[in-house]
Amino acid sequence: MADPIRIGLVYPQLLGTYGDRGNAEVLAWRLRRRGHAATVVELPAPDPIPAGLDAYMLGGGEDLNQAVAVKLLLGRQGRGLRAALAGGVPALAVCGSLQLLGETYLDAAGRRVPGLRVLDLETVASGPRCVGEVVAQMPDGTLLTGFENHGGRTRLGSGAEPLARVLHGHGNNGDDGTEGVRHGNLLATYLHGPVLARNPGLADWIATVLLERRGDGPELEPIDPDPGQLLHDARLRAAGFDQLGGRRIRGRLRRRLEARRRGAA
Numbered sequence: 424m425a426d427p428i429r430i431g432l433v434y435p436q437l438l439g440t441y442g443d444r445g446n447a448e449v450l451a452w453r454l455r456r457r458g459h460a461a462t463v464v465e466l467p468a469p470d471p472i473p474a475g476l477d478a479y480m481l482g483g484g485e486d487l488n489q490a491v492a493v494k495l496l497l498g499r500q501g502r503g504l505r506a507a508l509a510g511g512v513p514a515l516a517v518c519g520s521l522q523l524l525g526e527t528y529l530d531a532a533g534r535r536v537p538g539l540r541v542l543d544l545e546t547v548a549s550g551p552r553c554v555g556e557v558v559a560q561m562p563d564g565t566l567l568t569g570f571e572n573h574g575g576r577t578r579l580g581s582g583a584e585p586l587a588r589v590l591h592g593h594g595n596n597g598d599d600g601t602e603g604v605r606h607g608n609l610l611a612t613y614l615h616g617p618v619l620a621r622n623p624g625l626a627d628w629i630a631t632v633l634l635e636r637r638g639d640g641p642e643l644e645p646i647d648p649d650p651g652q653l654l655h656d657a658r659l660r661a662a663g664f665d666q667l668g669g670r671r672i673r674g675r676l677r678r679r680l681e682a683r684r685r686g687a688a
């Protein structure tokens with residue numbers, strides 16, 4: 424029998440705001456439901472991160488925790504993670520982890536925190552925090568739903584590929600319409616939720632890449648009923664969006680929500 428799939432949860436005490444550890448749990452659950460043995464491997468700080476896991480999940484972090492994490496990950500403790508990312512192991516980085524994988528983060532206290540330079544982006548904390556529900560659309564039309572809460576505003580480099588376009592909320596910076604970034608098999612996003620619980624399509628994309636890399640059957644059976652899909656649809660409806668075909672059907676409601684958000688900002 425094949426070794427169980429191992430999903431690494433990177434430094435959960437430092438990088439785990441808003442239940443982001445749920446991303447690892449949800450990914451493991453969706454794999455198990457399809458008959459694949461899968462386990463979440465906690466990788467506590469300040470231990471070295473081993474290379475050789477099947478996927479890595481990195482959650483959000485407050486500025487101070489983020490600075491501690493990035494210092495470790497830039498050092499010998501991060502060697503395994505850096506090698507895994509360079510080798511195309513699928514990974515998900517949320518919020519503070521999106522920021523720490525970039526070039527630099529100028530934090531809310533004005534400290535310049537160097538990043539791992541895996542992603543072509545820079546972040547500066549400025550203005551009011553970006554807080555609230557987000558709806559974004561991936562290039563294939565898939566809608567993403569999530570919750571954001573960040574002070575950092577991120578600019579992608581010219582060659583970086585956004586994960587999605589913002590339809591509602593702020594995303595990377597609140598003005599250029601980009602949300603997250605995709606760099607090969609590394610997905611980075613500002614969306615909490617946890618994002619893989621709310622977006623089964625994203626979870627299954629990671630699961631498929633992971634299974635293909637192991638040489639296991641890549642065909643994922645549908646989960647029926649799928650609690651992830653029910654949650655996805657419910658959160659989209661709550662934000663005034665329909666899930667079908669990535670179309671907005673309740674434009675007037677969406678415009679009212681936007682106006683209310685602008686009024687509250």
Ligand code: GLN
Binds near residue numbers: 440482519576
């Ligand atoms: N420290 C970052 C910011 O506020 C990230 C916050 C988070 O991960 N939720 O921009």
